[in-house]
Amino acid sequence: MSDPSTTQPDVPVVPGPVAFDPPPEAPPPAVVPPPAPVRNARRLTAAVGVAGLVVGLGLGGVAGAAVAGDGDAVTSVVVTPSPVVTTAYKIETVYIPSPPATTAPATTTPATTAAPPPAAGPVTSFGDGTYEVNVDIAPGTYKTKVPASERNCYWERMKDFGGGVGSILANDNAGPGSPITVKIAKSDAGFKSDGCGTWAKTG
Incomplete structure (x- = not known):
């Protein structure tokens, strides 16, 4: 048996911090190369736009287009419409006289002498x-x-x-x-x- 005088009193156990393993580090994001400049496509788009304006207007013309450095879009397009031409026509009324009326020569009917009535009187x-x-x-x-x-x-x-x-x-x-x-x-x-x-x- 042990000696009660030498027995240590029960000490409450206080939980300490729990040690956790650190989370794994995320991989670095993939590096995507920047898109190559589409210079030719922009120039083609600008050219098609200008051509459409010219065809749509018919009578108009492109006065000027300013294009910046390589790869820049068209910044301004000025369209000057052609002047409208109006043709005036002069209408004159011409009166054509009717031909003169022709009158047939009058015909003279000779007078006819009526036969004398039969002599009055009894018939046989x-x-x-x-x-x-x-x-x-x-x-x-x-x-x-x-x-x-x-x-x-x-x-x-x-x-x-x-x-x-x-x-x-x-x-x-x-x-x-x-x-x-x-x-x-x-x-x-x-x-x-x-x-x-x-x-x-x-x-």
Whole structure:
């Protein structure tokens, strides 16, 4: 057994700092070489730009372009448009006179003399109809032949023009092709014929 008088009291253990290994160092960044100057590309771009301006304007021109040292872009382009040319036209109105109107010579129509009207008076030949004796037809003996185209011939000596049965002095009917003789007196008022053909005075 140990001696209690020689036993050391318990001393609390205080943790000290923990030692860590240092992190590895990062590798240095890769060195990228600077891009080579694109001098020709810039000059080509400037040339294409100037040419586009010239073509686009058509009438314009490039007055000047300042280019800096090698590899510098175009700093300024001045375009001077060509003057606009305006052409004026003078329009004149010319009046062409119409040709003079021509007038045809007047023609003279010789005057014609109308034939004299037939002499008034009773006729001695007539066809179908109603006539006044001593005015339209002359009294006398008349003959006719009924045309074959007629179905019937009717003739009538008239005392007056009343139209009734009392106005009839004499009358008759005849068929186609029949010869007829009628004596019209001077005292008769009128004579009527229907479908009898042409009457001709014979006496």
